[in-house]
Amino acid sequence: MRLEKRIEAFSELGSFLAQFSEDKVEMNNLVKGNDSFFDDFSDQIKNAQHYNGWFTEENMRFSFENWGKLLTKENLENWLSSYQFDQNKEKNVAVITAGNIPLVGFHDFLSVLISGHKITIKQSSNDSQLLPLIAKYLEFVAPEFKGKINFTQDRIKSFDAVIATGSNNTARYFDYYFGKYPNIIRKNRNSIAILRGDETKEDLKGLGEDIFRYFGLGCRSVSKLFVPKNYNFDPLFREILPYSYLMEYKKYENNYTYNKAVYLMSKFQLLENGFLMLKEDAGYSSPIASLFYENYEDLNDLQQRLDAEKDKIQCVVGKGQIGEIPFGKTQTPSLNDYADGLDTLLFLSNL
Known part of the structure; x- marks a missing residue:
């Protein structure tokens, strides 16, 4: 799948997520996939607190709204303009996510797929409901993603690179098991x-x-x-x-x-x-x-x-x-605000 198609798919996802704002949930009839996915996403927002008591409906919608604003064609093209991906060979990137806030692993998910790689993702049990639903939506608007997104709860095998996020203690475990692979390993900050x-x-x-x-x-x-x-x-x-x-x-x-x-x-x-x-x-x-x-x-x-x-x-x-960030803006990062200051897309473009 060419980069233009990947950008189009994620911008469609952005339009879909933008229907769920902190203030209201309102269906836009021009958005693709509403018949198949709108009710499922609505239910996921309402029921998230049953799986994780910290995932309130307010915070879920806040997260969706911010990603909806970021995932536009213009934003994605500007973000990606400094990188070269289409000449790279497709690799399988293992991603291990945290689960402290809603969709905390989405930026890694986006980065791997938008750069043209496959992803095998192991989620925290505290945030395991949202990304699989988003993956289904992406496969709906861009069937070429089928076979490129794999979720697992088992030990990850057969991968080429690793992006792992956890505590200082789990980072030592990640270093031990994944140190011989190209990796980004994030600790507490x-x-x-x-x-x-x-x-x-x-x-x-x-x-x-x-x-x-x-x-x-x-x-x-x-x-x-x-x-x-x-x-x-x-x-x-x-x-x-x-x-x-x-x-x-x-x-x-x-x-x-x-x-x-x-x-x-x-x-x-x-x-x-x-x-x-x-x-x-x-x-x-x-x-x-x-x-x-x-x-x-x-x-x-x-x-x-x-x-x-x-x-x-x-x-x-x-x-x-x-201050690097104005008051009130920490929870609305841009696409190029990389966790720990490590350029995820540069890492992925060099695989």
Whole structure:
């Protein structure tokens, strides 16, 4: 299948997913495959929480909406314009996905197929329902994909390259088993925000989105703040108050209650507002319903530290020159925002 056909198929998928937005679900009669797939996708969105309690309907639709915006013909062509694929020999790429947020493995799925390779994918049990349904839709709009997409729960065999995402512990396992193959192996990373104290209300509202979207479970979710000494957290607490509804979700409430008890028994000093705890801590990976913070004195010194610890950091949020990503934008990456800064398409084009 030529690249133009692959782009057309994924742009059709984008049009299909765009029917499911965070605000509403509305069928577009011009979209292909609605008779066969619209109800199945609707049911999947509604029932996802039965398979994974963190996969709320709101977050499912948010994910679908963002992919619907990204998967346009223009976006795909611009993304792919710097790469050469059609002269490459087709390889079988093994992909092992995480399951922390809805469709977290879709970018790898897209990258392998759009670059003209076959994929054998082993999904996390926490997110195993969506990609097979998407694969069926792709095969419907482009039957040439049949035979190029394989899902397995067994040990992966007969592959040419590997893309695997997991924790620091599973990364050691991946290194042991897949180290002799061309590979991308991703480990734990967290995202941070750098505050100066002059942020607007809109900045802080956006930061709330960066913190709470997907309950803070994504590697692009802000889990730590760097703030000036004597920083006043009251404006932040005011602007994130709309997220207090998260306590209505039992899993989030349980994590809040448990982590608060652990912190208090350990006599840690906390700032909290009834649904989020702030703890001064040098680490990056804060538990659910909590956020670490550290004070800084000089931005240049902080930048040197972050450069030295960049293998722990996914996104840096901030205002002006101190942040790579504006407030409120961590969960809406572009197609060329590669996880861990590793160019997946370059890797695939060189196989």
